[in-house]
Amino acid sequence: MIGHSPGPRGWSDRIEETLIALLLGLMTAITFANVVARFMNSNILWALEATVFMFGWLVLLGASYAVKTRSHLGVDAIVNMASPPVRRVLGLISVGACLLFSVLLLKGAYDYWAVFADLPPTSGRWFPTGFEEKFRSQSFYEVDDIPMLPFLGFLEGLINYGDEYEKLPKVVPYLVLPVSMLLLLFRFLQAALAILRGDEDRLVASHEVEDELNEVRAQNGERD
Structure with missing residues (x-):
């Protein structure tokens, strides 16, 4: 299965898992600290905004993680009726469409984030044809509540x-947009290679749950 190779996992296999675990831990710690502060008639002003941003990171990173673990929903009723060669062709068509969509998402994500990083967005309506020569930098935009972190000075x-930032610049939380879309493209490329090699014939898992239930029923029947 994609993302479940038998050998030792490299750093690329743990990108989403590490970031998601870190974000969940931080969200829990910040929320707990804010609850304690409220009991003491205080408040962490930036806690809500920080958890909202981190939740957004979780959602966007979860998209590529679901591709890696083959957890996205899919309908494979017709695919299961086809022969193995046809299933492979259908799989390649599906992953090709996903790769195209990922490229469009990556372009849009970068263009949105770039102006906050004082970088030129790409030119071209659909696909990048270069970089814009003139653009309005928005690198001075800040978030509402999260204070500037010293190590990002x-x-x-x-x-x-x-110029000094009073609050965290938006370029930092919005960085997840191009990063997550790049990871999504990377995971779909992995899926495409797996189909080309013949390791898989589709993007989503087949009826694994049904197969497991049938195995459980069979085991229970044998025991009876």
Whole structure:
């Protein structure tokens, strides 16, 4: 199965898992700290905004993680009726459409994030044909509540022309947009290679749950 190779897993197999685990831990810790603060008639002003951003990261990173683990929903009634060669062709058509869609998402995600990073967005309506020569930088845009983190001070000279940030610049939380779409494209490329090699014949898992239930029923019948 895609993302479940028998050999040792490399760093690329653990990208989403590590980030998701870290984000869940931080969300839990911040929420718990804010609850305790409220009992003490205080409040962590930036807690809600931080958890909202981290939840957004979870959702976007979860898209590529679901591709890796083959957890996306899919209808394979017709695929199961086809012969193995036809199933492979249908699988390649499906992954080709997903790759095309991922490229479009990556372009849109980068173009949206780039102006916050003082970078030029891409030109071209659908596919990138270069970079825009003139664009309006939005690198000075900040979030509402999260204070500027000291270790990110280098961004002030890098993209904000030396001006200090009072709050966290939007370029930081919005970085997940191009990163998650790049990961999504990477996972679909992995899926395409698996189908080309003949390791898989589809993007989504087949009726694995039904097969497992049948196995359980068979085992129970044998025991009876």
